[in-house]
Amino acid sequence: MNAVVKLEEVHKIYHSGEVDVHAVRGVSLEIHRGEFVAFMGASGSGKSTMMNILGCLDRPTKGRYLLDGVDVSGLNRNQLADMRNQKLGFVFQSFNLLSRTSALENVELPLFYSHKHLTSREVKERGEHVLKIVGLSERADHHPSQLSGGQQQRVAIARALINNPEVLFADEATGNLDSKTSMEIMGVFQKLNEQGITIVMVTHELDIAMYTKRNIIMRDGRVLSDELVPKRLNAEEELNKLVLAEKAVQLAP
Amino acid sequence: MRLDNTFKISFRALRRNKMRSLLTALGIIFGVAAVIAMVGIGNGARSQIQAQIASLGENVILVFAGNWSPGGVKSGWGGAGTLTVQDAEAIKNEISRVIAVSPEIRSGAQLIAGNANWYTNNLLGESEDYFDIRQWPVAQGAGFSDENVRNAGKVAVIGQTIAKQLYGDENPLGKIMRIKNAPFIVIGVLAPKGPNLGGQDQDDIVVIPYTSAMKRITGRTTLNSMVVQVGKESDLNPAEVQVISLLQQRHKIVPPKEDDFTVRNQEEIAKVATASTDVMRALLGATASVSLLVGGIGIMNIMLVSVTERTREIGIRIAVGAHGKDILLQFLIEAATLSSTGGTIGILLGIGAAKAMSYYKQWPSLISLDSVVIAFLFSAAVGIFFGFYPARKASQLDPIEALRYE
Numbered sequence: 047m048n049a050v051v052k053l054e055e056v057h058k059i060y061h062s063g064e065v066d067v068h069a070v071r072g073v074s075l076e077i078h079r080g081e082f083v084a085f086m087g088a089s090g091s092g093k094s095t096m097m098n099i100l101g102c103l104d105r106p107t108k109g110r111y112l113l114d115g116v117d118v119s120g121l122n123r124n125q126l127a128d129m130r131n132q133k134l135g136f137v138f139q140s141f142n143l144l145s146r147t148s149a150l151e152n153v154e155l156p157l158f159y160s161h162k163h164l165t166s167r168e169v170k171e172r173g174e175h176v177l178k179i180v181g182l183s184e185r186a187d188h189h190p191s192q193l194s195g196g197q198q199q200r201v202a203i204a205r206a207l208i209n210n211p212e213v214l215f216a217d218e219a220t221g222n223l224d225s226k227t228s229m230e231i232m233g234v235f236q237k238l239n240e241q242g243i244t245i246v247m248v249t250h251e252l253d254i255a256m257y258t259k260r261n262i263i264m265r266d267g268r269v270l271s272d273e274l275v276p277k278r279l280n281a282e283e284e285l286n287k288l289v290l291a292e293k294a295v296q297l298a299p
Numbered sequence: 300m301r302l303d304n305t306f307k308i309s310f311r312a313l314r315r316n317k318m319r320s321l322l323t324a325l326g327i328i329f330g331v332a333a334v335i336a337m338v339g340i341g342n343g344a345r346s347q348i349q350a351q352i353a354s355l356g357e358n359v360i361l362v363f364a365g366n367w368s369p370g371g372v373k374s375g376w377g378g379a380g381t382l383t384v385q386d387a388e389a390i391k392n393e394i395s396r397v398i399a400v401s402p403e404i405r406s407g408a409q410l411i412a413g414n415a416n417w418y419t420n421n422l423l424g425e426s427e428d429y430f431d432i433r434q435w436p437v438a439q440g441a442g443f444s445d446e447n448v449r450n451a452g453k454v455a456v457i458g459q460t461i462a463k464q465l466y467g468d469e470n471p472l473g474k475i476m477r478i479k480n481a482p483f484i485v486i487g488v489l490a491p492k493g494p495n496l497g498g499q500d501q502d503d504i505v506v507i508p509y510t511s512a513m514k515r516i517t518g519r520t521t522l523n524s525m526v527v528q529v530g531k532e533s534d535l536n537p538a539e540v541q542v543i544s545l546l547q548q549r550h551k552i553v554p555p556k557e558d559d560f561t562v563r564n565q566e567e568i569a570k571v572a573t574a575s576t577d578v579m580r581a582l583l584g585a586t587a588s589v590s591l592l593v594g595g596i597g598i599m600n601i602m603l604v605s606v607t608e609r610t611r612e613i614g615i616r617i618a619v620g621a622h623g624k625d626i627l628l629q630f631l632i633e634a635a636t637l638s639s640t641g642g643t644i645g646i647l648l649g650i651g652a653a654k655a656m657s658y659y660k661q662w663p664s665l666i667s668l669d670s671v672v673i674a675f676l677f678s679a680a681v682g683i684f685f686g687f688y689p690a691r692k693a694s695q696l697d698p699i700e701a702l703r704y705e
Contacts, residue, residue: 103618103699124622131620142615142702146315158304159620205619 049112050212050244051077051100056109058095058267069095071267072109077213077246082239084255085248087264094217096264097248101134101215102126114212131159135206139218141198143190143205150186153177153204160209176204180234196227203234207243214238216247220254226288232257233281257281305625309632316605320637323601326594327641327681328648331674334587335649338670340656341580343663345573351495352569356433360527360539361568362390362546363561380521381559384509386549387525393545396538399428399528404512404519410505411477412465419461421504422478424512425526430456430489432528440472440487443508451510456487458504476505481515483507535564595638595681602634602689613693614701627694634686635679642678646671 058070070092077083087093098104099111102118105126111119114133118126130136143152154173157164164172177183180200190198199219206214216235220228228251236257239245247258255261256279263270313320355361364382387402404424410417423429430442443454455476462471462485471485492501513519529538539562546560547553606613613626650671653664 098699101618124624127617127620127622130618136618138702142611142618144612144615147311151311155616156619158308159616159622159625 048079048115049076050079050081050114051075051246052110052112053100054110054112056099056106056111058092058099058104059107069267070099070106073264073267073269074109075262075269075272077244079212079244080239080242082235082245082259083247084258084261085246085264086250086252086255086261087270088250091264092267093248093264095267097215097217097246100213100246101136101217102129127159128161131156132161132209133212135203135209135211135214137199137202137206137214137216137219139221141190141195141202141222143198143201145190148187148189149182149193149201149204150174150177152190152201153208155205156209172208173204176207177201179207179238180204194227195223196230199223199227199231200234203231203238207238211243213244213246216245218248218250220249220251226285228254229281229285229288233285236281253279302628305628306632309629309636312609312629312633313636319601323598324637324641324644326597327591327638327678328594328645330587330591330594331642331645331678332649332652333590334584334674335646335666335670336652336656336664337583337587338580339649339653339664339666340662341576341583342665342667342670343653343657345576345580346665347663348572348576349569352565352572354433354492355565355568356526356528358529358532358535358565359432360529360535360542360562360564361524362527362542363524363563364522364559366557366559366561380519381550382522382525383520384522386546387522389549390525390527390542390545394538394541396529396534396541397527398530399426399432401426401429401432401526402509402522403524403526404509404517405523406512406517408479408505408516410461410465411480412471412474415465415467417461417464419503419505421458422512422516423504423506424509424516425506426509428528429506429526432526435492436490437487438490439470440485442487442506448508448510451514452508453481453483453511453515454486454507455483456489456506457485458489458502459491460500460502461505462488478505478507479516483511535566539564591677591681594641594678595685598634598638598682599685599689602630602686603692605633606630606689606693609693610696610701610704613696614698614704617696617698618702623694626696627690630690630693631683631686634690635682638682638686639675639679642675645678646674649674 053073053075056070056073057068060067060069073096085093085096095104099106102113106119109119110117113129116129118129121129144155150170150173153176154169157169157172174183174186177186180203182197182200182204185193185197190201193201220231223231232254235245235247245258249255256275258275259278260272260274262272362382364380384402387400391397391400402425406422407418407420408422410419427443427445427448430437437456442456443452446452447454455478457471457476465471465476466474471488474485475482476485477483489502489504495501509522527538527542529535543558543562547558550559552558616626650666653666656662657664
C-alpha cells in the first residue's frame with residue numbers, strides 16, 4: 047500500500063531569542079491511505095508542531111516529508127499553499143470560519159484559491175454537496191453566529207472536504223465542544239473514514255482517540271508509542287448509549 | 300487563482316462593513332469634491348478674464364504715449380503727448396501687417412441732453428475702424444464714417460448706460476447731446492457689454508471721431524494712445540517689433556535714450572491678467588490636494604486596522620491555499636475600490652458644489668474633463684498607494700500565527 051504521508055528523520059528547531067527549541071527530534075513514520083490516526087501527548091510534546099509540518103503550514107528544519115509521493119520539505123511558500131489547497135483539508139479547534147459569511151460561502155472558500163477553473167455553478171454545486179455530506183444542507187445560508195458549535199465544526203469539515211483532499215487534518219477538533227457534540231463530530235469523521243478518507247488528528251483527550259484506528263503518542267519531540275487501537279469505539283453507538291443514559295436519569299425518581 | 304474571484308472577495312468584504320467603508324471613503328469624497336470645485340472655480344475665473352481680454356478686440360496692439368515701465372511710472376498712461384496723428388498714419392501706411400489703426404483720445408466730460416445730465420469718464424475719440432477693431436457692434440443706428448472723421452463731424456455713438464441716463468425710454472437716435480457744451484447728434488447706440496472684471500460699467504461710454512475730440516472738446520493736438528489691429532494672431536509679435544522701430548525712428552530715439560511710448564500687445568496683457576488667477580488656481584488646487592492626501596491617509600489607517608482585525612481571516616485564507624499575492628491583491632482592490640468609489644462620488648459632489656457657488660455667489664465655474672479624469676485617476680492611485688503598505692503587511696502574515704491570533 048502506498049504511504050500518503052511519509053516522514054524520514056524529521057526535526058524541527060525554533061529559534062526564539064537565545065534559546066533553540068528542539069520541538070521535534072527525529073520522527074520517522076508512514077501513514078497509509080484510509081487510516082485514521084490520532085497524535086496524542088501532553089502540551090510541549092511536539093504534537094502541534096508535527097501537525098503544522100504534516101499540514102504543510104510549516105517546514106521541517108531537517109529530514110524529508112513526502113506527501114502523496116511529493117517531497118514538500120523544500121517547497122516555497124506558494125508551493126506549500128498549493129499543496130494545502132489541492133491535497134489537504136483542515137479542521138481547527140476554534141472552527142476558524144469567516145464571520146458574517148454564509149456557511150455555503152465559507153465552504154466554497156478553498157475553491158476561490160484553486161487552480162481548477164470552475165464555473166460559479168460548479169462551485170455552488172460542490173459546496174452544496176459537501177454540506178449535504180455533513181448534514182447541514184438546510185443551513186447553507188446561515189452565518190456562523192447563527193450556528194451551534196457542533197454545526198460550525200461541521201461547516202469547517204465540509205470546507206476541508208471540498209477539494210477532495212488526500213488527507214484531512216483535525217487539530218483538537220473537539221476541544222471546544224461538549225462531550226455529546228464531540229461524539230457527533232467523531233461520528234462524522236468515522237463515516238468519512240469509512241468512505242476511504244485518510245484522517246489525521248491531534249487530541250489530548252484519550253476517549254476521543256479511542257474512536258480512531260491508530261494512536262501515536264509523542265513525548266519530548268519523539269514518538270513514544272505507535273499502536274493500533276484495540277477496542278475501537280463507534281461514535282454512533284456511544285451516542286445512543288449516552289442518550290439512553292440521559293433518559294434513564296430523567297426517569298429516575 | 301483568478302482575478303475575478305479576488306474582486307468578488309474584496310467587494311464582499313466591503314459590503315460586510317458598509318458603514319466603515321462609507322466613513323473611510325468620506326475623506327476621499329470630500330478631498331476630491333474640494334479639488335473639483337476649487338479647480339472649477341479657478342478655471343471659471345480664468346476663462347472670464349480671458350473673455351474680457353478678448354473683448355478688447357481681435358489681434359490688437361495698444362500703443363500709449365509716454366513710457367510706462369515696471370521700474371516706475373514716468374507719466375500716466377497716454378498723458379505724455381508724444382503720439383501724433385501722423386504717427387498713427389505712418390503705422391497704418393508703412394507696416395503691411397497692420398490692417399487698421401484707431402488714434403485714441405480719452406477724457407471725461409459732462410453730458411447734457413434736455414433736462415438730463417451725466418458725467419462720463421469714458422469720452423473716447425476714435426477713428427471709424429474702432430467698432431470693428433473692438434468687435435463691438437452698434438445695436439441701433441450706425442457708427443460714424445471716414446467722412447465724419449475728416450470733417451470732425453459732430454456725431455456721437457453712445458453706450459447703453461448713457462442712453463438710459465440721458466434719454467430714458469426714448470429713442471436716442473437723432474437727438475442732440477451736448478458734450479462740454481458742444482452739440483453732437485447721437486447716430487448710434489452700442490450693444491450692451493456689462494461690467495468688466497473690475498466692476499466698471501463698460502456701457503458708460505461715448506465714442507466720437509478723434510478729430511472732433513481734438514478740435515471741439517479737448518483742444519489737444521496729440522493722442523493719448525492708439526489701437527492697432529493686425530491680420531492674424533501670429534502677426535502680433537512681429538508687428539509689435541515693427542511698430543516700436545517705426546516710432547523710434549520717427550521720434551529719433553537712439554538707445555540708450557528711453558522710448559517715449561509704450562507698446563503692449565494683447566497676449567502680454569492676457570499673460571499679466573491671467574497670472575494672478577493662475578496663482579489663485581494653484582493655491583486652491585494645492586489646498587484641495589492636501590485634503591485628498593488626508594483622505595488617503597485615512598484609507599491607510601482603516602486598512603491597517605482592518606488587516607489587524609482580520610488577521611484570523613487572512614490566516615484561514617492562507618491555510619486553505621491563498622498565495623501572498625492573492626491576499627495582497629485582495630486588500631489593494633479593497634483600498635482602490637474605496638478610493639475610486641469615493642472619487643466618483645466626490646467628483647459628482649464637487650461639480651454640484653461648483654454649480655451651487657456659481658448659482659448663489661455668481662462665481663463663474665468651469666469643470667473641465669481633464670480635471671475630472673485626473674481627479675478620478677488620482678483618487679484610485681491614492682488608494683493603491685496608501686493601501687499597499689497594509690496589504691503587503693497582510694500578505695506576509697505567517698498562517699500559523701495568524702490562525703492563533705485572538
